[in-house]
Amino acid sequence: MKRIVFLGFAVALLAGCTGRKAAVVTKEKSVLTKTARAETATVRLTEEFTSEIEPYKENDITPAASGVHIDKIYVEVGDPVREGQLIVTLDPTQYTQQLVQLKTVEDDYNRLLPVYEAGGISAQQIEQAKAQLDVQREVVANLKKNIEVRSPISGVVTARNYESGDLFAQQPILHIMQIDPLKVIANISEQYFASVKVGMPVKLTVDIFPDEEFTGTVSLIYPALDPSTRTFKVEVKVPNAKRTLRPGMYARTTFDMGSKEGVMVPDVAVQKQVGSAERYLYVIVGDSVAERRSIKVGRQVGDRVDILSGVEPGEPVAVTALSKLFDGAAVEIKKD
DSSP states (O other): OHHHHHHHHHHHHHHHHHHHHHHHHHOOOOEEEOEEEOEEEEEEEEEEEEEEEEEEEEEEEOOSSSSOBEEEEOOOTTOEEOTTOEEEEEOSHHHHHHHHHHHHHHHHHHHHHHHHHTTSSOHHHHHHHHHHHHHHHHHHHHHHHHHEEEOSSSEEEEEEOOOTTOBOOSSOSEEEEEEEEEEEEEEEEGGGTTTOOTTOEEEEEETTEEEEEEEEEEEEEOSSOBTTTTEEEEEEEEOOTTOOSOTTOEEEEEEEEEEEEEEEEEGGGOEEOTTSSOEEEEEEETTTEEEEEEEEEEEEETTEEEEEESOOTTOEEEOSOGGGOOTTOBEEEOOO
């Protein structure tokens, strides 16, 4: 009987000891952290985009017909040209030959026309003669137009692929670029579609002239967005009277989209989820519990970040001991 009582006492004692041990293990230790409150602030919406400077217009100088000999080229690479300036003349021999051929085709048609009217040939025959005449007239018109080739734009000759006397084949004779003004194409996020207007001033810088700033204006807004990138194209017209800028230069354009009221938090509070694009932070609820919030971030201004969604003004966010925090973690606010 004594053994049974002693055994029961031992089991009770063991159970009591086990219960106390479990209580110690499950007791949650608070994480000591500092906090900063989310604050409202005016955020200036300036966006910078990079792209290449392009000629405002460019043209390949190409005759309408191939197999034409080039009589003379009047310009060299680097020469400025004005709109309407004579830049190339072609050998008129082929034009003269085709003009003689046109005369022959016209005579044949004029000879057949009264025969047709008298019923001597079919309608199909006279239609074939008329079609041949129309084709020959078009050939002659094209050759005549191309005997004297004039520049369609004002610009600079950037390529010359032939010499005087060469037979024109496939490559353009000349390439001309308009470099005053120039243009830059920027791909802008869809959130700014309503903010960008034709005529809006745009600042432009290039690496080769780091101390200079150029000014352009929005000249064209493409009406459709790219569904894969959610961006739209904007063309910026850049005056270039001094010829300082050149096509192909790498440029940065800065658009001023105005301002908005934002919710700012220290940038150290924002974390990135490994393996994804998610950004998150910890809001301290009731000064005692960490709540993990997924957020959307906007512009960074100094050491603060504009939070587009996920945090309200005045809420405290953790800024230290972030690696120890998790959703629902007990926290203790460290006082300064």
